[in-house]
Amino acid sequence: MEKRIQKVLVANRGEIAVRVLRTCRDMGIRTVAVFADPDRSALHVQLADEAYALDGVTAAESYLDQNKILAIARKASVDAIHPGYGYLSENHTFAAEVEKAGIEFIGPPSRAIALLGEKTAARKLARSLGIPMVQGSADAFSKAEDALASVGDLRFPLLLKAAAGGGGKGMRIVHDRSEFASAFKMASSEARKAFGDPRVYVERYLVNPHHVEIQILGDKSGQVVYFPERDCSLQRRHQKLVEESPSPIVDSDLRDRMGKVAASLASAAGYFNAGTVEFLVDDKGEFYFLEVNTRLQVEHPVTEAVTGFDLVKEQILAAEGRPLSFRQEDIPLKGHAIECRIYAEDPANEFFPSTGRLSVFRPPSGPGVRVDTGAREGDSVDVYFDPLLAKVITHGSDRRESLQRMSRALQEFAVAGLHTTIPFCKYILETSIFVEAKHTTQLINKGVLQEFLNQSLDPILLDAAAVGSVLLASDQRTDGNIAGAGAQTAWRLRRKEQHR
Amino acid sequence: MNERTVTATRGGVRRTIALSDRKAVIQDRSYELNLTHSDPFSVCFLMNGSVFNVYCIRVMRLPSGEADAEVLINGSYIKYRISDHRADLLKSMLKTLPGNTGIVEIKAPMPGLVSRIECAPGSSVEPGTAILILEAMKMENDIRASFHGTLREVRVRQGQNVEKDEVLAVVEISSSVASGPEP
Numbered sequence: 001m002e003k004r005i006q007k008v009l010v011a012n013r014g015e016i017a018v019r020v021l022r023t024c025r026d027m028g029i030r031t032v033a034v035f036a037d038p039d040r041s042a043l044h045v046q047l048a049d050e051a052y053a054l055d056g057v058t059a060a061e062s063y064l065d066q067n068k069i070l071a072i073a074r075k076a077s078v079d080a081i082h083p084g085y086g087y088l089s090e091n092h093t094f095a096a097e098v099e100k101a102g103i104e105f106i107g108p109p110s111r112a113i114a115l116l117g118e119k120t121a122a123r124k125l126a127r128s129l130g131i132p133m134v135q136g137s138a139d140a141f142s143k144a145e146d147a148l149a150s151v152g153d154l155r156f157p158l159l160l161k162a163a164a165g166g167g168g169k170g171m172r173i174v175h176d177r178s179e180f181a182s183a184f185k186m187a188s189s190e191a192r193k194a195f196g197d198p199r200v201y202v203e204r205y206l207v208n209p210h211h212v213e214i215q216i217l218g219d220k221s222g223q224v225v226y227f228p229e230r231d232c233s234l235q236r237r238h239q240k241l242v243e244e245s246p247s248p249i250v251d252s253d254l255r256d257r258m259g260k261v262a263a264s265l266a267s268a269a270g271y272f273n274a275g276t277v278e279f280l281v282d283d284k285g286e287f288y289f290l291e292v293n294t295r296l297q298v299e300h301p302v303t304e305a306v307t308g309f310d311l312v313k314e315q316i317l318a319a320e321g322r323p324l325s326f327r328q329e330d331i332p333l334k335g336h337a338i339e340c341r342i343y344a345e346d347p348a349n350e351f352f353p354s355t356g357r358l359s360v361f362r363p364p365s366g367p368g369v370r371v372d373t374g375a376r377e378g379d380s381v382d383v384y385f386d387p388l389l390a391k392v393i394t395h396g397s398d399r400r401e402s403l404q405r406m407s408r409a410l411q412e413f414a415v416a417g418l419h420t421t422i423p424f425c426k427y428i429l430e431t432s433i434f435v436e437a438k439h440t441t442q443l444i445n446k447g448v449l450q451e452f453l454n455q456s457l458d459p460i461l462l463d464a465a466a467v468g469s470v471l472l473a474s475d476q477r478t479d480g481n482i483a484g485a486g487a488q489t490a491w492r493l494r495r496k497e498q499h500r
Numbered sequence: 501m502n503e504r505t506v507t508a509t510r511g512g513v514r515r516t517i518a519l520s521d522r523k524a525v526i527q528d529r530s531y532e533l534n535l536t537h538s539d540p541f542s543v544c545f546l547m548n549g550s551v552f553n554v555y556c557i558r559v560m561r562l563p564s565g566e567a568d569a570e571v572l573i574n575g576s577y578i579k580y581r582i583s584d585h586r587a588d589l590l591k592s593m594l595k596t597l598p599g600n601t602g603i604v605e606i607k608a609p610m611p612g613l614v615s616r617i618e619c620a621p622g623s624s625v626e627p628g629t630a631i632l633i634l635e636a637m638k639m640e641n642d643i644r645a646s647f648h649g650t651l652r653e654v655r656v657r658q659g660q661n662v663e664k665d666e667v668l669a670v671v672e673i674s675s676s677v678a679s680g681p682e683p
Contacts, residue, residue, distance in 0.1 A: 353637040359541040383636040411575035416541035416555040423577035465578040466508040468554030469569035
């Protein structure tokens with residue numbers, strides 16, 4: 001039952017919308033963008049063949065509004081919808097509505113999203129297949145008392161996770177019994193707000209694990225292949241910051257074992273299209289099933305770099321009903337790739353989101369460097385959407401080369417007007433703990449942030465920065481005012497006027 | 501560029517900088533300086549032949565007349581407090597004023613939703629005390645005090661949407677430097 005997809009609606013924004021649009025156009029597929037009011041002039045709109053307004057400001061009024069998106073899909077007569085990641089990508093109701101409308105959902109079938117997206121159901125399925133997992137509650141709860149009762153004799157620390165969750169929202173570590181109730185309340189309230197489902201489940205919290213995940217891809221005939229693993233151990237606030245492939249702690253034996261387990265889980269769930277099975281790996285090389293992400297991941301480009309596949313193209317081919325055009329043994333592992341997520345955040349201020357105008361925005365390029373971004377110089381970064389500005393991906397013949405290349409690329413990346421994670425990523429990648437791959441998911445804590453702020457820098461660089469700071473600060477001083485608290489705003493306004 | 505002398509302080513280390521058209525003297529170190537590019541947001545220069553690209557992340561003027569400059573230079577983040585003789589003079593005059601206290605308004609750093617109030621009026625605060633939680637960009641952000649004092653007023657209520665720079669709370673400072681801690 002193969003059918004050629006001719007026109008795709010990309011139900012997303014930012015770098016992932018741009019990335020999906022580009023592959024569609026590479027394949028000669030006509031593209032439809034949708035946009036919220038603040039994104040009227042965004043890159044993903046400019047790069048599409050057609051674009052439709054969602055007439056809303058917030059995510060809920062725009063990219064999360066299923067009815068608006070379905071109405072546009074019908075009006076534009078698209079034959080497929082690519083959801084990207086986040087937003088509606090893991091919403092099984094939306095996927096089912098798309099299927100019902102006779103439109104291809106470029107992703108797994110809605111029933112597999114429903115099954116695997118519900119964390120406790122996914123864990124039950126994994127347990128029935130004998131997949132190793134961290135001990136935890138079999139069900140999710142909306143009351144702290146019930147959750148605590150279910151824990152039994154599990155030892156603290158424990159981890160609370162939203163049943164419908166992801167992205168670190170609705171997640172809390174509980175160190176002892178006395179903290180349980182308040183932590184549960186916060187996790188549950190965050191879960192309700194982020195996913196519309198207050199239920200939270202409990203599991204034993206592994207101290208200092210590596211986060212390793214397996215990309216899978218299946219066709220509609222039931223064939224599933226797995227790709228080399230990605231190591232996403234460098235996280236802050238339970239959100240990934242740096243990802244690499246292959247993992248420095250996984251050998252080919254472990255790779256095969258994890259890959260086979262991931263593929264077996266996908267097969268049992270009746271999965272097709274792209275997905276990711278996440279695991280924790282402890283210091284003894286034991287791995288534990290974590291969850292399945294039923295969508296394309298933010299960090300998919302590192303897999304593309306080491307295997308040469310275009311995963312979005314493979315997603316579209318799978319959605320067309322074509323059988324996989326390659327076998328498991330045809331998937332290569334070439335060199336090493338690493339990705340840094342560049343967020344508009346201030347690491348010096350506990351990764352507080354940084355808003356403003358990208359008065360300078362010049363991403364790096366050159367050999368072995370890929371940058372996926374939805375931003376351009378002059379764009380404003382506001383509070384409505386995710387603060388991911390860009391992803392920098394470097395590829396090299398080995399880990400040492402891709403890391404060195406990343407340092408070079410981050411040094412080239414010019415951004416003014418906002419705080420970004422560029423200097424923090426560069427710092428952390430050059431620490432011996434990361435270079436020697438001794439880091440775990442716990443690396444980024446207050447201590448590391450302090451070290452980042454107090455790092456010893458080359459004395460000449462410090463002198464040069466002093467000169468640069470004086471030149472940049474004195475530029476505002478030309479009006480001769482010793483201004484008060486409102487000066488920053490005044491300064492920003494003046495800058496805007498100059499660039500009109 | 502006319503010759504001028506300013507100071508730049510980071511991590512307790514104060515640098516005296518004299519800039520002229522072709523020269524930078526920092527403390528007793530003299531560099532040949534060649535400015536190759538300058539716009540309101542970035543400067544590029546050669547210092548003894550080495551290339552430096554400096555991008556302005558943020559420049560914040562302080563009530564003391566000083567400025568905090570945060571820059572991205574060759575991929576690194578560096579923050580300096582910049583002061584000139586005028587700011588130094590103002591600062592020393594401020595110090596002679598009786599009672600180094602004051603009322604400070606805590607403003608929203610960005611638009612968002614007040615998801616929780618953490619602190620009641622009348623309670624004492626210290627640097628790091630969370631006053632309320634502002635939800636923006638899908639994350640909950642703590643709005644904290646940066647000084648010792650007493651919370652006088654909370655001007656918002658839970659569930660309220662606030663604009664950038666809207667006053668959230670008012671704190672009476674008991675002890676602080678008017679310009680905040682040095683970077």
